[in-house]
Amino acid sequence: MGYLFGPVLSRRLGLSMGVDLLKYKTCNLDCVYCELGRTACLTSCRDRFVPRQKVIREIELRRAEPFDHLTFAGSGEPTLSLDLGEIVSRAKELVNSPVAVITNSTLLSSPSVRKEVSAADVVLPSLDAVSEKAFQSINRPASGLLAADMIEGLKEFRKEYSGEIWLEVMLVKGINDEEAEEIARAAESTEPDRIQLNTVVRTPAEPVEPLSEEEMRRMLEIFPGAELIPDWDWCVPDRIRDRLMELLMARPGTLEEISCHLKIDGSDAIKYCKIMENDGLISRRLHGGKLYFHAIDES
Ligand code: SF4
The missing domain is CATH 1.10.10.10 (Winged helix-like DNA-binding domain superfamily/Winged helix DNA-binding domain)
Incomplete structure (x- = not known):
């Protein structure tokens, strides 16, 4: 046991029961803002990291607990798991709540990954950069990954997937905020259902700075129709x-x-x-x- 975590309260997903298919911390990016710290295993190779049947068994055992979404996320990039599609499909049969996948978008350029992710009800991809320079600076990808391929993958995914896509853009001061207009245009071109703007609010892997509340509110002019998701604007009347x-x-x-x-x-x-x-x-x-x-x- 131990492949599910939570439920945690998430502003984007409500009460979210997490499913982690990875070993800590396996990712094809090493984002400067990552709240999990530096990427221990930087790889673009898809693999099997956890016993599939045990994960499914744990979902079966915990399916009656209250949660708004069953969310594939956790110790790294879920699409690196070769079991993702099968477990998401099985989870859909087991739980009544919608199934969500959080992804950094890089592997959506692969038709087989897109097919696997399509089994989910909601997909939450990220897009933090358009230029390769900003992609390298903010996301520090494994070799061979390109921002241009990621954006094309997102566009292809939109054509093939009829579920909800909530695209997250993480803005980091002095790193990608200067190309916010380009990111906004690229984000629009991928036709997500929602664009959600975030900045660094939890302890990042590197000493990078968030945008201020005022700067984030100004971003709404660059990203019309987007929402802000960091919780510094949370207050209870x-x-x-x-x-x-x-x-x-x-x-x-x-x-x-x-x-x-x-x-x-x-x-x-x-x-x-x-x-x-x-x-x-x-x-x-x-x-x-x-x-x-x-x-x-x-x-
Ligand atoms: S993609 Fe996600 S898990 Fe991977 S380094 Fe970036 S923030 Fe961390």
Whole structure:
């Protein structure tokens, strides 16, 4: 056991149960902003890293737990796993929630990888660079990978895949922000359903700097229709905070109950619970297969 992790609260995917098909940390990129640290195994060779049947068995055992997405992500680049397609297809039969794949997009230039990833309901690819210079600077790819191939792969994938594509662009000060306009044009050309802008918010592999909140908001002019995903803009309105504390003081509540009681959508319920959890005001626990939030009473 140990191929699934979480569920974790993710702003992009709600309550996300992770599936990790890799050995730590196996990737074909070595991104300067990677929160997992430097890439230990830099490779573009697809391989089998974990026992497929054991992963499927673990999904079977945990499928009744509450989560909004079963998400293939974790210790590196999921498309490096030759088992990805089969496990995603099997997971779709086993779980009721949508299945998501987070990928750095580099292997979408391969028709067989595109076919495997297409089994998912939601695909979250990344695009951080258009010029090879910026690609080298921010993503530090394994030899042979080109930004141009990655962009073509994303375009081909869009033609073949009818599910949701949520494209993430990670912006790092002084590294790729200067070619934001080119990235925006390339991102649009790949026709994703959503473009989500991010910057460095967690401890990066290298001492790189995030864009400020103001700079990120200006990026929305360059990427019209995009969304911001870093959590520095997260705050809980006083009115919501008071009502949520009142509700959870009375009794623990699920995300569904919180969203219904406060008349807010599910993603806001997740966001507010996560902030209040970080602030030490509430906590969560699993009970009877359901996730409940409860107030921390310090009196
Ligand atoms: S692609 Fe993802 S896992 Fe790989 S180095 Fe970049 S951020 Fe880390």
